[in-house]
Amino acid sequence: MSQSLFTIGTRGSALATTQTGTVASELQERCAVPYDTVLIKTEGDVTTGPLSQLGGTGVFAAALRQALYEGTCDLAVHSLKDLPTTQPTGLVIAATPARADFRDALCARDGLFLAELPEGASVGTGSPRRAAQLLAFRPDLKIVDIRGNVGTRLGRVKGSPLQKDDGGVGRTAQGDLDAIVLAASGLERLGMGSHITEYLDPEIMLPAPGQGSLAVEVRTGGSGHEGVDAALVAMDDTDTRLAITAERALLARLEAGCAAPIGALGTVRGHELVLDSVACHPTGADTMRRSARTSRLTVDGAYALGVALAEQLLREGAAELAGL
Numbered sequence: 001m002s003q004s005l006f007t008i009g010t011r012g013s014a015l016a017t018t019q020t021g022t023v024a025s026e027l028q029e030r031c032a033v034p035y036d037t038v039l040i041k042t043e044g045d046v047t048t049g050p051l052s053q054l055g056g057t058g059v060f061a062a063a064l065r066q067a068l069y070e071g072t073c074d075l076a077v078h079s080l081k082d083l084p085t086t087q088p089t090g091l092v093i094a095a096t097p098a099r100a101d102f103r104d105a106l107c108a109r110d111g112l113f114l115a116e117l118p119e120g121a122s123v124g125t126g127s128p129r130r131a132a133q134l135l136a137f138r139p140d141l142k143i144v145d146i147r148g149n150v151g152t153r154l155g156r157v158k159g160s161p162l163q164k165d166d167g168g169v170g171r172t173a174q175g176d177l178d179a180i181v182l183a184a185s186g187l188e189r190l191g192m193g194s195h196i197t198e199y200l201d202p203e204i205m206l207p208a209p210g211q212g213s214l215a216v217e218v219r220t221g222g223s224g225h226e227g228v229d230a231a232l233v234a235m236d237d238t239d240t241r242l243a244i245t246a247e248r249a250l251l252a253r254l255e256a257g258c259a260a261p262i263g264a265l266g267t268v269r270g271h272e273l274v275l276d277s278v279a280c281h282p283t284g285a286d287t288m289r290r291s292a293r294t295s296r297l298t299v300d301g302a303y304a305l306g307v308a309l310a311e312q313l314l315r316e317g318a319a320e321l322a323g324l
């Protein structure tokens with residue numbers, strides 16, 4: 001048992017600190033270990049180029065993982081969808097807490113729904129997956145590549161007040177877009193759910209693998225605190241673990257990163273795990289939707305389901321279609 005103070009590492013963004021805070025307080029309820037929070041700056045936070053061109057996966061997670069590995073912190077909370085599918089040696093995802101809303105959310109001017117946006121409306125997103133699925137549903141839309149924190153993005157919507165990530169509201173922004181698409185979970189965690197004008201149905205928009213889920217990572221040997229390790233076991237949500245295992249196995253087998261136009265959603269329904277997936281041409285001109293299910297409700301069963309569905313997609317030309 002380590003004598004040193006237990007430390008939790010976090011990125012500095014409002015979303016990261018909120019997510020870390022949520023996990024930390026849940027840990028506190030189960031095991032009152034005193035802890036310190038250490039702020040870790042990551043490449044993804046300082047680079048300003050288009051997200052889809054940053055190259056490589058895991059820019060948000062790499063520095064945090066390095067800090068965990070080196071012992072600068074004992075536990076890290078990640079957005080699961082930002083984690084590369086290859087698990088680094090020496091680190092382990094000790095808990096996947098119950099998933100929040102997995103859907104993508106439209107934040108449009110004047111309360112509009114996606115189907116109500118005028119012909120040629122501009123929609124901001126930095127995600128090729130969102131862009132392709134938006135265009136598949138509405139080929140007339142003009143997709144604008146945006147990035148930045150959630151508050152900055154919301155400020156791009158016409159007529160919206162400029163929301164700061166600290167919850168404050170600044171001057172009225174001169175928005176230039178009719179709408180943006182963000183993850184519902186991120187907006188809700190930040191208390192900005194009121195900006196959502198439509199929760200996009202997975203029939204129209206399948207989420208990124210892991211979207212809405214958190215990953216609590218520690219070193220392979222554990223957090224160094226027995227109480228914390230036991231609390232993490234208790235925090236792990238089985239249905240979430242199965243769903244994200246299948247989604248990430250599919251992504252890994254496709255050899256696709258988080259910037260690929262691939263969507264996947266696992267759902268435990270009764271005694272089955274259902275995996276829905278989509279591979280898109282980046283222009284949205286063509287999409288391939290395939291689903292599979294298994295009654296093997298184990299991590300191995302979920303992994304095998306993801307691999308099998310990915311292999312079906314590959315057999316049917318998903319790599320060429322999605323430009324993988």
Ligand SMILES: NCc1[nH]cc(CCC(=O)O)c1CC(=O)O
Nearest residue numbers: 079081182183185186211212213
């Ligand atoms: N890549 C950015 C990112 N990483 C995690 C989330 C929040 C969504 C989640 O919890 O999965 C977001 C923002 C977004 O996609 O809108």
